[in-house]
Amino acid sequence: MELFDIVFFIFAFITIASAFIVVFSRNIIYSAFSLLFTFFGVAGLYVLLYADFLAVTQVLIYVGGILVLLLFGVMLTNKVVNVEIKTGTLHTIPALVLVAVVAGSLSGLFYSTWKSVATPTTSVQTTSKTIGEMLMTSYLLPFEIASVILLVALIGAAMISRKNRP
Amino acid sequence: MQAFFDEFLQWLPNVQLAHFLIVSAILFSLGIYGIVTRRNAILVLMGVELVLNAANINFIAFSRYGGVNMDGQLAAIFVIILAAAEAAVALAIVLNIYHRFQTVNVDEVSTLRE
Numbered sequence: 001m002e003l004f005d006i007v008f009f010i011f012a013f014i015t016i017a018s019a020f021i022v023v024f025s026r027n028i029i030y031s032a033f034s035l036l037f038t039f040f041g042v043a044g045l046y047v048l049l050y051a052d053f054l055a056v057t058q059v060l061i062y063v064g065g066i067l068v069l070l071l072f073g074v075m076l077t078n079k080v081v082n083v084e085i086k087t088g089t090l091h092t093i094p095a096l097v098l099v100a101v102v103a104g105s106l107s108g109l110f111y112s113t114w115k116s117v118a119t120p121t122t123s124v125q126t127t128s129k130t131i132g133e134m135l136m137t138s139y140l141l142p143f144e145i146a147s148v149i150l151l152v153a154l155i156g157a158a159m160i161s162r163k164n165r166p
Numbered sequence: 167m168q169a170f171f172d173e174f175l176q177w178l179p180n181v182q183l184a185h186f187l188i189v190s191a192i193l194f195s196l197g198i199y200g201i202v203t204r205r206n207a208i209l210v211l212m213g214v215e216l217v218l219n220a221a222n223i224n225f226i227a228f229s230r231y232g233g234v235n236m237d238g239q240l241a242a243i244f245v246i247i248l249a250a251a252e253a254a255v256a257l258a259i260v261l262n263i264y265h266r267f268q269t270v271n272v273d274e275v276s277t278l279r280e
Contacts, residue, residue: 009181023203054222090273098202106187113184114184134240157257
């Protein structure tokens with residue numbers, strides 16, 4: 001059991017435990033804040049997989065952007081000061097069965113193949129240079145389309161949430 | 167049965183591809199559970215984010231262990247971009263629903279117009 005394995009189990013535990021709280025907590029504020037720890041745990045897993053640029057991007061965009069946006073949504077759609085911010089659930093039992101089947105079968109499948117898995121690629125270097133070059137060469141078209149999509153999402157979100165639409 | 171447990175205990179401390187895939191499978195299932203059971207639309211969105219994160223872990227795990235190299239990380243970047251766009255638009259829609267119906271419970275909002 002090396003240090004790598006120990007760190008992996010710590011991050012995996014953080015990720016899964018806080019994801020459990022996100023899904024099963026009655027209080028929507030608790031869910032939103034434990035989503036923070038899930039994102040950090042996933043960022044740690046990225047670091048363990050030698051994806052340093054992705055880990056920083058994860059923290060910047062998910063924690064700094066999406067989570068703040070979700071918290072805005074929570075605060076704006078619940079009357080935080082006076083009434084309950086607890087939320088209900090629907091058809092829990094069928095969902096539990098479905099999820100247990102999905103998780104069990106996927107995990108069993110992954111576990112059953114573990115002996116035939118290739119060893120990791122040995123080259124260890126920073127990824128940001130390679131990512132930048134690939135974005136400007138072989139991934140240029142998806143990159144430009146992504147920028148257009150972000151612009152469309154920006155304009156669309158602003159249009160939808162306006163008070164008085166023309 | 168004993169042989170299975172011996173093999174499992176031999177597998178568990180040696181972290182490799184399957185460990186990451188199983189973590190992502192659990193995360194995916196939890197996200198699906200959140201999407202299916204929660205009444206609050208924002209919690210449904212949080213479930214979607216969990217599912218997208220699970221997909222990203224898969225992409226990056228295969229980019230390290232599966233010989234996909236950097237293409238997996240590029241795919242993960244585009245997933246993150248689309249997640250950001252999706253969250254912005256979805257939150258705008260949820261706020262609009264709240265203004266119109268005074269609730270964001272997905273089972274109560276069942277009409278397209280008042």
